[in-house]
Amino acid sequence: MTPPSAEAATLGAAPAIERRPPSFALGPIAWLRANLFSSWLSTAVTLLLAYFLVSWTLSFLNWAVVNAIWDVPGTGQQVDTSACRAARGEGACWALIGEKYRFILFGLYPFDEQWRPALVVVIFVALYVISAMRRFWRKELALIWLAALTAIGVLMWGGVFGLPYVEQERWGGLVITLILATFGIAFAFPLSILVALGRRQTSMPAVKALCVVYIELIRGVPLISLLFMASVMFPLFLPEGMNIDKLLRAQIAIILFAAAYLAEVVRGGLQAIPKGQYEAADALGLTYWQKTGLIILPQALKISIPPLVNTFIGMFKDTSLVLIIGIYDLLNTAKTSIIEPAWQGFGVEAYLFVAAIYFVFCFAMSKYSQDLERELDKGRRR
């Protein structure tokens, strides 16, 4: 570097400092230099990672597409899976999905009636989409939910409108997963609001203690222990002759479990409301329930929407635990589809199939939650 004095002396007639042409400061090459090859360490990491990515992608494509077996001769008991066995390790056996996808999606629901659970899945998805749109966030949404859930019940059970009756033991697959998750949310959410409000009642120590014990007890134990409780202990709780079927028992366990987690999220939202809002509501002479319903909850719930959606995602994934107590949800039908000797050992294919379904649902929810967070944040920042 030239000393300042020399620089000053040559100022004026100095030759222009050699600069890089702009094509190196902008454009794709500059981007590559800045983001992939900025230093020798970065270059080494990029090359190594790129090598692994390419080689893994190629071998995965080889397995999943090039060497895959898409079809095998025979169906049902007479199926001949020797082609799949021969390709074991080199190629995927997608013939399993072709043969079993109806079972994985709908369980043991009567084959000719499977359009009904298929329609139910469509109704569920439509319900989610409508609930996600902000222009539908009003009181009528509760009516839409009520109508949709009734329609789902009618379609699944049948027995009216000329639909043959299908007993609940035969339901299975994706529908069970969606039912457990949706009804779980629909019931756990109001319960969680009550519990969260109860936990903030300083003037009612007994109610507060009750809510704290409930939340901490449920959050301290794994969901499985609650499901076990629902499956083996619940029958002991009820008077003789009274019986609740297994799906409902699992549903109750999931509701109780989810409500404890949701209550903590709602409590976080309640805590974020400035004290002035409570005092202003009191000054207007509102009763406790008016204050809560008209002033506090609308603000608190708005703040807690993104974490609420995250809890919903967790719940959606957690419904898969009912597999352990023998309920045929989406994951369990996939696990059962490979039990026949002919299909044994093709678990990876079956699990990848259901993984894609779970991923679509959860990824959509998580993207939605991120967008919503950004949008709500925009409103707050002004």
Add this chain to the structure above:
Amino acid sequence: MQTPTTTDPRFLRAPPRRGIALSWRDPTVRAVFWQVVILGLVGLGIWWLVDNTMRNLEVRKIATGFGFLEREAGLPIGESLIPYSPADTYFRALTVGVLNTLRVAIIGAVLATILGTVIGIARLSRNWLVAKCAAVYVEVLRDLPLLLQLLFWYALLQGLPGPRQALNPFGSVYLSNRGIKFPWIEWQEAHTAALIALVVGAIVTWGLSRLFTARQMATGVRPRLWPWAIVLLVGLPLGVWWAMGAPFTVDRPVLRGFNFRGGGTITPEFAALLFGLVLYTAAFIAEIVRAGILAVHQGQWEAAAALGLSRGQQLRLVILPQALRVIIPPMTSQYLNITKNSSLAVAIGYQDIVSIANTTINQTGQAIEGIAIIMMVYLTISLSISLFMNWYNARIALKER
């Protein structure tokens, strides 16, 4: 118009009440009333459930109490940290289960923290490819049910060839559907002594480090620690091991008949559970670490850069210590989650506390006691983790003046 009218509520107190006047307008009276009603309803519900349960137990002739813990369990357990045989009692079987739960939870928590921190930092990397790979990892792993991932890894491990055609990636390490076999030294007293020496060395090194920091504070010069560290952490254990005759025999796995003999083993159940738990939890920890680092003000990076620290030093000495304050509370709930999620072991046949308690319930029929044991174990573990993390959090919290 200067008449001092007192509409200020502070001066408009009601005259003191005489005697006890129960009025519905009194908030205290209403609070007591509603509490009595709610507690009464809950109590009634519990009494109804307990009454039903007692009657049902009597009708079905199910024994109550924890007497079964003393009886012989007769249930085989695949892997155990303490000596165990099916002739032992239920109590010992359940203890084995608790230890197995703790084993997978502790190893899992340590590995998930390391992997999660690496991925969280990678997601903030200036290298586009590294950042994208980390982002895809987090998005995919977070959005799939853990149970599905466990079953997937287990299916993958079960799909490995049998012991006779075992894969042999390097040395005497064998991968088969019976698990991972690897060479292991034959354990002798000298090794235990060396291990103790290592622990002593680590404690002394830690003490020295604190001493040197104190000297740096006083004089501004930090004595070099690393020569001491090498002597204490490497030299001392090796010296002890050497002094005790330096025994060293490697126990290599050898194929005998249909299975391997000797060497160390990681069962497919344990491997699948650990793998699934670590990969799943690491995705969540990565997000926590990333959020924690982003929460540190940009000016801190710039100030650290202005001091001439390299980017690694900036991260290690300036950013991470501050990020930790944001990271610790959500990290606590991840450690709680990994412990609770280890209960999914029952689905792939790793014998943790839930799995063994479940077998106990099936054998004895004593569902209430079995589930009570599961819940007590998890509540105890959860409480211990919470207490420890709260203590740690208080220690690293910002020391305000």
